[in-house]
Amino acid sequence: MVDAHRTFVIVGGGLAGAKAAETLRSEGFSGRVILVGDERDHPYERPPLSKGYLAGKEARESVFVHETAWYAGADVELHLGQPVTAIDRGGRSVELGDGTVIHYDKLLLATGAEPRRLDIPGTDLAGVHHLRRLAHADRLKNVLSALGRDNGHLMIAGAGWIGLEVAAAARGYGAEVTVVEPEATPLLRVIGPELGQIFTELHSDHGVRFHFGTRLTEIIGQDGMVLAARTDDGEEHPAHDVLAAIGAAPRAALAEAAGLAIAA
Secondary structure: OOEEEEEEEEEOOOHHHHHHHHHHHHOOOOEEEEEEEOOOOOOEOOHHHHOOOOOOOOOHHHHEOOOHHHHHHOOEEEEEOOOEEEEEOOOOEEEEOOOOEEEOOEEEEOOOEEEOOOOOOOOOOOOEEOOOOHHHHHHHHHHHHHHHHHOOEEEEEOOOHHHHHHHHHHHHHOOEEEEEEOOOOOOHHHHHHHHHHHHHHHHHHOOEEEEEOOOEEEEEEEOOEEEEEEEOOOOEEEOOEEEEOOOEEEOOHHHHHOOOOOOO
């Protein structure tokens, strides 16, 4: 039986939040466990979003941390599709987007990261994408399938892990792919130039076009749709969709607003 006098609130519906709830139960915590996530889907793992699921090789259900029934069986209360908008540290409570206030004895912030945005004209066009959430992957999967069917062209800004994995998935669907990267090779700061060159050759052999030492400066559109993309070397590249894969930043706004110290 759950001890209603002790409440542990977890903010964040990713792998960290779901595993924290699992660990609390497995180590004998008998109080209330409340997990709050701003997405409507149950907690899931993010790495498969750019791999098996996006490529159409794995089912959507494969990304979830637990089966749906696990949460009720473990007495983990879910508040999905509700962002936490404020933390009252003095009152030991969090407020949700719908005005609900939840009191806690212990609070874990597992809010993760969010994709960095391109700061150039044209990012408001319908064909500009990011990949961080399951909803993004759902949408992008349909986009890649359509591009492959219609001989369309995907422009990817960034040759990191996400950019390369999406490039591979897009080529698997038959889409044309161009990757723009300011460094001299993919993943230069992670694996160095020698291994980076191997990745270049591997993806080039599968039809991916690379433009190194350049950045996107503008996404050109018409009637709200992407038509092309310009780079800082003056070139204009054909594109029907654009993926911004330029990294992620910690979602620290909630913690900062609560007055918590954020490590640099």
